[in-house]
């Protein structure tokens with residue numbers, strides 16, 4: 001099958017999985033992500049796509065691609081590791097929050113209430129994956145004659161419309177990947193899944209045995225990061 005057609009079919013399959021999951025009560029679905037390390041080409045399309053979707057400012061990156069050189073000269077190669085929030089089933093970032101501004105929702109997604117967050121950053125310290133970021137209120141086009149429209153456009157994270165300004169949430173809050181819940185609720189895949197050039201990222205309902213993510217986890221060897229910590233991530237890697 002031509003590569004482009006295969007990639008399109010994968011997207012259609014995941015969107016059908018999504019529709020099936022959305023028909024279930026929220027507490028009966030469990031969103032998860034699978035990342036195929038053999039397909040990632042480190043193009044950073046996922047990082048850019050996420051930034052465009054969530055209008056994240058300097059220093060706030062919900063998903064990054066970690067690049068590392070492995071081996072000894074002359075037998076060296078680069079290894080790539082895309083790293084969003086793991087949406088841990090046992091999330092150490094949640095218990096440390098003094099104002100209960102972050103929790104795991106009924107679909108298993110670890111979320112943040114920007115209005116409740118006091119910006120103490122305890123959760124950032126507790127996260128063993130470095131998945132949380134603090135919004136210091138910076139702009140890419142600061143000190144230019146005018147802030148660029150793409151920076152001041154509203155975001156729709158958590159299905160709330162927010163226009164970022166210097167002193168209002170989410171400025172002064174901790175921010176992180178939320179599996180693009182605002183898109184998923186509308187039947188759309190998370191932005192990073194949609195725009196992955198290598199078709200290395202997959203998303204779906206882990207409780208549905210017929211979903212593509214479940215099928216991949218059944219058929220391929222998978223692992224999770226820092227499993228020894230007992231955090232039970234819902235992001236799985238194929239190698």
Ligand code: SF4
Nearest residue numbers: 097117118120121123
């Ligand atoms: S920074 Fe916000 S979400 Fe994190 S622990 Fe503090 S109040 Fe809670």
Ligand code: SF4
Nearest residue numbers: 085086088091093127
């Ligand atoms: S990866 Fe970090 S921020 Fe995400 S749920 Fe786990 S501990 Fe919390």
